[in-house]
Amino acid sequence: MTQDDICACPVTLTSATAVTAWNGVVLGLLSHGRETPVHLGRLMEEAPEFAMGHAARGLFCLMTGRAEVLPSAHEALAAARASTAHTPVTLRESAWITALDLWLSGKPTAAIAAIETSLRALPHDTVSAKLSHGIRFILGDATGMRASVERILSAHAPDHPCMGYLLGCHAFALEETGDYALAERTGRRGLDYAKNDAWGLHAVAHVYDMTARTDDGIALINGNSAAWEGSNNFRYHVWWHKALLHIERAEFDVALGLYDAQIRADKTDDYRDISNATSLLMRLELEGMDVGPRWEELADFSENRVEDGCLVFADLHYLLALTGANRGAARDAMTARFARDAARKGEMFTRVEAPGMAALSGLNAFAEGRYDAAFADLAAARSLMQTIGGSHAQRDVFERMTIDxxxxxxxxxxxxxxxxxxxxxxxxxxxRFSATRFERLNTARGIAAQ
Structure with a gap:
């Protein structure tokens, strides 16, 4: 027996209570809502044999980019497979289980393909589109994000309950592929449909970062509190964007105040929170600001992540903390682990080999004041940096360090x-960064010519 969920897709759930809980999971994933784990817990209490629920738990584990959750993801896969032994599953449910299996096997691109197979049959399946979008984001596949969303836009009519969230994904993909004007229009339209869409709000904030429209960006975040108030730790990333906009206005004290009051209000070790914090402190230091002892607590967390090796993006931000706090032994350990991983086979290990090794070497050299070596290594890594994942705005900290x-x-x-x-x-x-650095460049060239 199946029932339809909020995306009008069949799910093998027999009770209305279970469907309600699953819909809570769907909307939570789409909106980055903090209650998503609560809904998932209720779902599995109500329907412990729901294979897609187990697969969702495993996939959510992998999205955290933490080595210690891998056993839980494997357990979720085993539970999902066991459920299919006595309960028929739909094509979509099977695709999620296959995607989890492939990602755990070190094949995230193949995992995306499994999800896309289901999307071809169910183009109105917004939550699967969000899953594909999320994995592609981790892989730095902006073109793929855009193509994936645009294939299914026509299946999302204005009365689709999740229309706004898909527009938020489209807006972000448009921004990451350089279509800033359309990204802004699409993102703002999405917020009209889904006022609690933190991802869509942040997509428009990205536009204002890339186009240096600071006043518009700050007004956007201040005027759309519904998009981040109920968000999980993603709200810290929204505040990070606000801090960047204040840096652009040379309001460095304001940015540091946001760091203390919002961005690091909760001292978490989630790699996304660490990346917000380390990249903001580094930007401020590049502008000549003394950030005091703030590197220390980030380095304490990052020392525990030296052997993780889940994502190069995360590792490089851990390294920023380790260099900021001068944790030499931990830096050496991460360098050794990178060398081991670079010699291994696999989709993610390829990213360690390039650009990871050069980027890591460049960041270490920068911290040691060996700027010629830092520039050579960071410039060598530059052409492949998108493959480590994240956004243009997030990776821009490495761009700024390369230039400086x-x-x-x-x-x-x-x-x-x-x-x-x-x-x-x-x-x-x-x-502001480009303007000041061009000015410094011209001044230096003038002095050199004299």
Whole structure:
């Protein structure tokens, strides 16, 4: 027996209570709601044999990018498979189980393909689209994110209950592929449908970051509290965006205040929270600000993550904390682990080999004041940095460090080329960083000429 969920897709649930709980999981995943685990717990109490629920638990574990959750993800896969032995599953439910199996096997791209197979049959399945979107984001596949959403847009009419969330995904994919004007319109339209869509709000905030429209970005976040008030730790990322906008206005004290009051209000060790914190502190230090002892608590968490090796994106942000607090032994241990992982076979290990090894070497050199070596390594990693995942705005901290290393090392021509390329990727919009660095470059060139 099946019933339809909020996406009008069949689920092998027999009670209305279970369907309600599953719909809570769906809406929670789409909105980054903090109650999502509560809904999942209720679902599994009501329907302990629901294979898709077990698969969802396993997939959610993998999205945290934490090595210690891998046993739980394997347990979830085993439970999902056991459930299918005596309960028939739908194509969509089978796709989620297959995706979990493939991702656990080190094949996230194949996991995406399994989800997309289901989406071709059920293009109105917003939650599967969000899952595909999320894994692609981890892999840095902006083009794939956009293509995936655009294949199913026509199946989401204005009366689809999840229309706004899909528009939020589309807005983010548009922004990451450089279509800033359409991304802004799409994201704002999505918020009209789903006012609690933190992802859609943050997509528009990305537009304002990339186009240096600070006042618009701050007003957006202040005026759409419904999109982040009920959010899980993703709300810290929204506040991170607000801090970036204040840095753009040279309001460094305001940004640091947001760090203390919001971004690190809860001292979590989630890699996404650590990346918010470390990248913000590094940006402030690049602007000459003393951030005091704040690196220390981040380094304490990051030391425990040296052997994780789940995501290069996470590792490089852990390294920022370790260098910021001068944890030499932990830095050496991470360098050794990167070397081991780079020699291994697999989709994620390829990213450790390149750009991971060069990026790690460059960050270590930057911390040690060896700016010529830092620039050489970071510039070498640059062409593949998108493959470590995250967004343009998140990876921009490494871009800024590359440029500042080049300026400090006297690599003026090469640094100018990177500055021009960065400007081009932003649609020609000069932000404060590019303006000040071009000014420093011209000053340095003038002094060198004398």
């Amino acid at each position: 290393a080049g300026l400090r090392a006297g690599r003026y021509d090469a640094t100018a080329a990177i500055l021009r390329d960065r400007l081009g990727r932003r649609g020609g919009h000069h932000d």
